[in-house]
Amino acid sequence: MLDCVDFNYEEIKEFPKPFKYTPYNKFDFSIPVRTPLSLKVCKIIILGDLCVGKTSLLNRFCRKVFDSNYRTTIGVDFQTEQLNILGVPYHLQIWDTAGQERFKCIAQCYYRKAHVIMLVFDLSTIRTLAGCKNWLRDALEVSNDIESPFIFLVGSKKDLLSEEAYKNVEDIAEKVAKNLNAEFWSVSSKTGENINDLFFRAAALSFDEHLKSACEKINRNEIHIGSDLICMYLMRFSYSTNLGCCSFQKEP
Numbered sequence: 001m002l003d004c005v006d007f008n009y010e011e012i013k014e015f016p017k018p019f020k021y022t023p024y025n026k027f028d029f030s031i032p033v034r035t036p037l038s039l040k041v042c043k044i045i046i047l048g049d050l051c052v053g054k055t056s057l058l059n060r061f062c063r064k065v066f067d068s069n070y071r072t073t074i075g076v077d078f079q080t081e082q083l084n085i086l087g088v089p090y091h092l093q094i095w096d097t098a099g100q101e102r103f104k105c106i107a108q109c110y111y112r113k114a115h116v117i118m119l120v121f122d123l124s125t126i127r128t129l130a131g132c133k134n135w136l137r138d139a140l141e142v143s144n145d146i147e148s149p150f151i152f153l154v155g156s157k158k159d160l161l162s163e164e165a166y167k168n169v170e171d172i173a174e175k176v177a178k179n180l181n182a183e184f185w186s187v188s189s190k191t192g193e194n195i196n197d198l199f200f201r202a203a204a205l206s207f208d209e210h211l212k213s214a215c216e217k218i219n220r221n222e223i224h225i226g227s228d229l230i231c232m233y234l235m236r237f238s239y240s241t242n243l244g245c246c247s248f249q250k251e252p
């Protein structure tokens with residue numbers, strides 16, 4: 001077995017927020033790695049009340065477009081996006097769900113095994129924040145096969161608020177986020193503000209978690225030399241000591 005004694009999870013620090021990333025080609029990755037087969041997909045589900053901007057969030061990130069016309073989502077929709085994190089292809093599978101109550105039971109079928117839950121509310125309509133707790137409860141009931149998904153409370157339509165109005169909402173949202181054990185992010189799909197950083201942050205946390213669980217298996221001698229997971233172990237070591245220059249590259 002690979003000797004893992006030097007590895008200390010305590011060294012792994014929080015990413016700075018807003019998340020900093022540099023172009024991939026600037027990253028000096030000294031350990032040659034193969035692509036670990038089991039480190040491929042991060043499932044993200046986007047939940048929230050009707051018309052809060054869930055579809056717009058997805059479209060802005062995946063397709064770089066914004067449409068001011070409103071077309072309600074029927075059931076669910078999804079898109080995938082490939083990122084490179086430290087040279088490893090990592091796929092985001094992003095599920096957009098309908099905010100309408102009548103589609104809830106359809107959408108719930110797709111909540112399972114989510115690594116990341118994004119609870120979206122409209123910063124300009126504060127009552128939509130109240131629903132987030134229920135959306136999360138429903139999601140956790142269904143997706144309980146992943147022990148603790150990362151939770152993001154996402155305030156949308158930031159461009160519609162003055163600085164002063166935003167400050168008031170931010171204070172309330174930060175408190176709600178704390179209660180939900182979530183990270184609060186404010187974004188605008190119209191201007192693109194914070195959209196990439198939000199998804200990169202989600203990807204980074206999920207990627208890190210995948211590596212951590214792979215390393216734990218190695219430490220428990222459940223994985224043998226030659227496995228792709230050894231590569232993950234090596235990458236994680238490099239990754240955790242290079243958090244400041246962790247890099248992302250979106251595939252065109």
Ligand SMILES: Nc1nc2c(ncn2[C@@H]2O[C@H](COP(=O)(O)OP(=O)(O)OP(=O)(O)O)[C@@H](O)[C@H]2O)c(=O)[nH]1
Pocket residue numbers: 048049050051052053054055056057067068069070071072073074097098099100156157158159160187188189190191
């Ligand atoms: N100004 C502004 N408008 C936005 C923003 N995001 C979404 N909208 C508008 O809000 C409306 C609803 O957006 P959607 O993304 O369709 O909302 P949704 O949550 O997916 O709606 P459902 O699928 O019905 O649950 C649309 O008219 C969007 O153009 C934003 O960041 N800024």
